Amino acid sequence: MKFPSHKLRKSHRPFGHAIPILVCLSLVLCVCTPGLAQTTGGGNNNGGGNNQNNNQQNAGGITIDADGVIAAPFRVTQNSGQLNQRRLQAIAADSLSADVNQKSEFRKISLVELEKACRDLKAKNQPLTPEILYLAGLWRIDYLFVDHENNDLIIAGPAEGFAANAQNRVVCVESGRPPLRLDDLVVAFQSQERGLVTGCSFDAKSENLARMNEYIRRTNSASSTATAATRFKTMAQMLGMQDVSVTGVPAGSHYARILVEADYMLKRISIGLEPSGIREIKSHLATLRGGGNSTQRWWFTPLYDAFTTTADRNAFQFSGQRLQMMSQEEFVNQAGQRTDAAHTRVSTTKYSQHFTKNFAKLADQHPTFAELQSITDLTVLAALIKKERLEEQVNWYHRFFSAEVESLVPVGNIPKQVPTAMNYKKAGRLMICLVGGGVTVNARAVVNRTEFQTSRDNKLDEKKSAAFDRDQEKAGRWWWD
Numbered sequence: 449m450k451f452p453s454h455k456l457r458k459s460h461r462p463f464g465h466a467i468p469i470l471v472c473l474s475l476v477l478c479v480c481t482p483g484l485a486q487t488t489g490g491g492n493n494n495g496g497g498n499n500q501n502n503n504q505q506n507a508g509g510i511t512i513d514a515d516g517v518i519a520a521p522f523r524v525t526q527n528s529g530q531l532n533q534r535r536l537q538a539i540a541a542d543s544l545s546a547d548v549n550q551k552s553e554f555r556k557i558s559l560v561e562l563e564k565a566c567r568d569l570k571a572k573n574q575p576l577t578p579e580i581l582y583l584a585g586l587w588r589i590d591y592l593f594v595d596h597e598n599n600d601l602i603i604a605g606p607a608e609g610f611a612a613n614a615q616n617r618v619v620c621v622e623s624g625r626p627p628l629r630l631d632d633l634v635v636a637f638q639s640q641e642r643g644l645v646t647g648c649s650f651d652a653k654s655e656n657l658a659r660m661n662e663y664i665r666r667t668n669s670a671s672s673t674a675t676a677a678t679r680f681k682t683m684a685q686m687l688g689m690q691d692v693s694v695t696g697v698p699a700g701s702h703y704a705r706i707l708v709e710a711d712y713m714l715k716r717i718s719i720g721l722e723p724s725g726i727r728e729i730k731s732h733l734a735t736l737r738g739g740g741n742s743t744q745r746w747w748f749t750p751l752y753d754a755f756t757t758t759a760d761r762n763a764f765q766f767s768g769q770r771l772q773m774m775s776q777e778e779f780v781n782q783a784g785q786r787t788d789a790a791h792t793r794v795s796t797t798k799y800s801q802h803f804t805k806n807f808a809k810l811a812d813q814h815p816t817f818a819e820l821q822s823i824t825d826l827t828v829l830a831a832l833i834k835k836e837r838l839e840e841q842v843n844w845y846h847r848f849f850s851a852e853v854e855s856l857v858p859v860g861n862i863p864k865q866v867p868t869a870m871n872y873k874k875a876g877r878l879m880i881c882l883v884g885g886g887v888t889v890n891a892r893a894v895v896n897r898t899e900f901q902t903s904r905d906n907k908l909d910e911k912k913s914a915a916f917d918r919d920q921e922k923a924g925r926w927w928w929d
Contacts, residue, residue, distance in 0.1 A: 509615075509617070509705075509709045509713070509815075509816050510705075510708065510709045510712055510713075512705075512860070512861040512862075512863050513861065514861060515864070515865075516692070516861060516862050516863055516864025516865060517689075517864065517865050517866070517867075518692065518708065518712060518863050518865065518866040518867075520716070520721075520722075532613070532614065533621060533622070536611045536613065536619070536621040537609070537611075537621045539611035539612070540609035540610060540611040540621050541609070543578065543611065544578065544579065544609055544610070545579070547929070548579050548584055548585060548609065549585075549609035549621075550609070550929065551607070551608045551609070551622060552606065552607045552608075552929045553606050554604055554605075554606075554911075554914070554915075554929065555584060555585070555586055555604060555605065555606070555607035555927060555928075555929050556593075556602050556603070556604045556915050556927060556928055556929070557583060557584060557586060557602065557603050557604070557926065557927045558600050558601070558602050558925075558926050558927070559600070559601045559602070559603065559844070559846070560599065560600045560601060560842070560844050561600070561924065561925065561926035562580070562583075562630075562926040562927075563844075563846055563848050563849055564926070565580060565926045566580060566630070566848060566849075566852075566856070567848045570848075570852065570855070576630070576856075578610075579927075580630055580926075581629065581630050581631075582610055582618060582627040582628070582629060582630070583627060583628040583629065583630060583633070583927075584607060584627075584927040585607040585608050585609055585610050585620060585627045586603070586604075586605055586606070586607045586627060586628050586927075587605070587606060587607060587608065587620055587623065587625045587626065587627050587628060587818075587822070588605045588606055588625075588628075588821070588822070588825060589603050589604075589605050589628070589766055589825040589826070589829055590604060590605040590606070590765065590766055590767075591603065591604040591605065591763065591764065591765055591766070591911060591915070592763070592764045592766075592829060592832060592833075592838075593762065593763050593764075593911075593912050593915045593916070594761075594762040594763070594838055594841060594842065595842070595915075595916055596762070596841065596842065597916075598916075599842040599843055599844060600842060600844075601833065601838060601839075601842055601844065602915050602916075603829065604911075604915055606623075607620075607627070608620035608621055608622050608623060608627075609621045610627050617815055619815060623812075624812075624815070625811075625812070625815065625818045626815050626818055626819050626822065628822050628825070628826065629702060629822075630856065631701065631702055631703065631856055631857045631858055632701075632702060632703045632706075632822065632823055632826050633826050633849075634849045634852075634853060634856045634857055635697050635698065635701055635703040635704075635853075635857055636703070636823070636826040636827045636829065636830040637830050637846050637849055637850065638697070638849075638850065638853055639696055639697055639827070639830070640827075640830040640831060640833075640834050641846075641850060648692070648693065648694045648695075648704065648707045648708055648711070649692070649693050650690045650691070650692055650711065650866055651690055651691050651693070652687050652688075652690045652691075652868070653688070653690075653691070656686055656687050656688055657687070659686050660683050660686045660687055663679075663682065663683065663686060664683070667679055676872075677872060680870060680872045681870065683870065684868045684869075684870035685868075687868040688867075688868060689865040689866065689867055689868070690865065690866050690867075690868060691864070691865060692708065692863040692864055692865060692866055694708070694862070694863065698853070698857050698859060699862040699863075700858075700859035700860045700861060700862045701857050701858070701859060702857075702858060702860075703823060703857075704863075705860070705863070706816065706819045706820055706823055707820070707823070708863050709816050710748065710816050710817060710819075710820040711747075711748075712866065713814065713816050713817070714746060714748070714773070715746075715869055716869060717729070717731060718731055718732045718733070718746060718799070718803075719731060719732065719733050719869060719870070719871040720732075720733040720734060720871050720873075721869060721871055724810060724813070724814075725810070725813040725814060726806065726809045726810055726813055728802075728805075728806040728809060729802070729803060729806050729809075729810060731871075732796070732799045733871055733872075733873055734873075735798075735799060736873075745775070746773060746774065746775050746796075746800060747773070747774050748771045748772065748773055748774070748820065749771070749772055749774055749890070750770060750771060750772075750824050750828065750890070750891060750893075750894045751768055751769055751770060751771055751772035751804070752766065752767065752768040752770065752828065752894055752898050753767040753768035753898075754767075754898060754899040754900065754901045755767075755832075755895075755898055755899070755900045755901070756900075756901050756902075756903050756908055757900050757901070757902060757903065757908070758902070758903055758908055758909055758912065759902055759903075761836060762912065763908050763909070763911065763912040764832060764836075765903075765908055765911075766825065766828070769807055769808045769811075769821075770821040770824045770825060771807060771811075771817075771820060771821060771824060772800075772804040772807065773800040773803040773804045773807065774800060775796045775797055775799070775800040824891070827891035828891045828894050828895060830891070831891040831892050831894065831895045832895050835892075835895045835896070
């Protein structure tokens, strides 16, 4: 099986009064160490130095052309159909070793031995294996263990066999969730090590915002439905292409691409251009009833429950749904400059709360949001290791990962522009237009602000002991069950 690239989509009845317009502008994203940013998957020179044409520009989400223009995603479906699952299982069985292809609720990965395995393949000028590229099928981090005896850091969580689905996206064969990726892990460590402010933003040009505001001022009068619809399309044209910027991470990396993709998907779902795929989440547009001009932004931030740790702080348990949706109303002045409003409308707040409540279901349905959870996990992991000074405790500083970022992190087309997305509906006697989205992740704040609770029973210690229990056959391996 070829895994898609590690190297790396008529009524004319007049209204009785002016048409209130609700405009939701796209994100402003800034991520502090160890933050996230977003971009595209792409082609790269792997750890062995062999150039693989593994570009993932169309792997199940947005597309980014050679000019950096983002196109709408094509439909991404969960791999839950029986026939599709059998296909994935057959591919995985033919491509992976039997032990990797086994489902496990508690697969362990030695970060130290993983790095050694990558270094050894590099020295032999051999390509990285699918098992390494996709971290032995691990799809969530539930635990981090500190093995002082062997100078090791071990992560653990659920894992499955994996294969490329019909959209060329690598997913686990039963859950349909994408496995964690080596290149995302390397980028997470890099961002933490260098202390960079990382981020991604979609920004409408201020002159275009000013033009749109002036247009609204001049045309905000009673009109027919058809005329109002034409006005909304004109507004979208005035906003035009929005600039996409990525800072602090390789701009063409898969890591960066997922943030951009998740933001764009959030935007399209919220304005009703893309179905969420779950009954509980409708578009924000569908819930609105009108009510004046407004500019809004939505974004994701991390959401973790308290970290559970042992008395000696040699084991840590991750819990929570990883992400939440936030909202903020904004003002746009005549010059097109944006500032936060003192209050955010109730409908926006309720929508973000409802979205957050059902986000876990959404992530199960959409691999894009599942990968956003994965990237958040990896970034929080890097932040936690740094905060607790665990690298010093085991004398491991991931120097090979740091030195080989260019060969380990595939680079594809860099996202530069995205067309303004617009949708509208008739709400009673009103027309409503939405243009917008958002994402922000600050993992350092997660580990600094989230509560650490000492385990009151022996369950976490028992998990730690189980993780350290490697028989002779597993000694020196970088993963085991």
